[in-house]
Amino acid sequence: MTGLTSNSKPVPVDEVDLRLIAATQSGLPLVPRPYHAIAEQIGIAAEEVMARLTRMLEAGAIRRIGLVPNHYALGYIANGMSVWDVEDDKADELGERIGRLDFVSHCYRRPRRPPQWPYTLFAMLHGKSREEVTAYVEEIRALLGDSCRASDILYSRGILKKTGLRIT
Amino acid sequence: MAGIRRRPKHRKESPPPPAAPAVKTATAGPIPLDEIERRIINGLQGGFPIGERPFLEAATALGLDEDELIERIEHLFEVGVLTRFGPLFNADRLGGINVLAAMALPENDFDRVAAFVNAQPEIAHNYRREHELNLWFVGAAETPEKVESTFCYIESVSGYPVYRFPKEREFFVELKLHV
CATH class of the missing domain: 3.30.70.3460 (Alpha-Beta Plaits)
Structure with a gap:
C-alpha cells in the first residue's frame, strides 16, 4: 500500500459480497483451507471467495487480513489519545508524518471545537506504561516543533463497550 | 452545565490513578509468550495470504509448519491474546x-x-x-x-x-x- 492517506470513496459491493462480509467479519475458520470452508458455507466457489476478497483488499474495503491482538493481554496497558493543535495549512503534512511513527496505531484529522477544544490531529498511542507513552508524546512534540500550539493526552480508564464491525 | 475548558498548553502529566478495571480486559497482566508466538504475532498482523492453503504459505514464511501455525493461533485465542483473526473491513x-x-x-x-x-x-x-x-x-x-x-x-x-x-x-x- 503506497497511499499515505485513505480516502473514503465507497467501494461498490453486491449481495454476494455482503454474504461474504457477514461470513468473515468475525473471523476466518482455523482450518487448512479457510476460503474453501467459507465458500461452502455461503454457496459460492472458493475461487470466487478469493477473487472477491482480493478485490475488496485492493479497493480498501478490507484494511488487512491477519490477527488482531488484545493490547491489554500483551501488556499494552497504557493507551492514550494524544491530541494536537497545529495550523490548518500544516495539519495534513504533519498528520502524515505522525502516522509514520511506529508507536501510532491510528491518526486522524478532526474538526476543532473552539474555544474549548483547539485540537485537530488525533493520534492513538499504546505503551506498556505511562512513562513509555509520555516519551512518545515528547517524540511527537519534537517532530512538530514550533508547529505545535497546544496538546493534551487523554488516557483510557477502561473500555465500556467494544463491538466489532457489524455489517448487515 | 459547564462547558469544556481549555487546557493549559503542554500540561504536565499527573501520576496515574489506580487502574479502573476495563470491561473487556481478558487478563490481569501480560501473558507470557514464547519466541514462536512472538514471531506469529509480529508477522501476521497483516498480509495473511489469499490462496488455496494460506496457513501453509504463512507458516512457511514464518519457518513453521501448517499444523503448528493453526494450533498456535488456536492457543493464542484460548489464552486471550488474540481478539480476531481474518479480514478487517473498513x-x-x-x-x-x-x-x-x-x-x-x-x-x-x-x-x-x-x-x-x-x-x-x-x-x-x-x-x-x-x-x-x-x-x-x-x-x-x-x-x-x-x-x-x-x-x-x-x-x-x-x-x-x-x-x-x-x-x-x-x-x-x-x-x-x-x-
Missing part, C-alpha cells in the same frame, strides 16, 4: 459511517449516562478517558443521518451535549505492534 468504504463523539459528564452522573450511551445499538465503541470530556464513543450506522439522530437522542434524554468529532482525514499508519 466500514467507511462499505457505505457505512462512523463518527467519534465525546461528552463531559459529572462524576455522579457518569455511570447512568454511560450505560444509556452503551445501550444504543448504533454505539460501537465507548471509552472512559481522563479529561473533562470523559466519555468518548463512536456512533456507527449505514447513514450519517442515523448516527446524527442517535447523538441527538442521547443529548435529549441525558441532558448533556454530545461533541461531534467526525474524521476529516485518516492518515495511513504502519501496523506494527511488536511483542
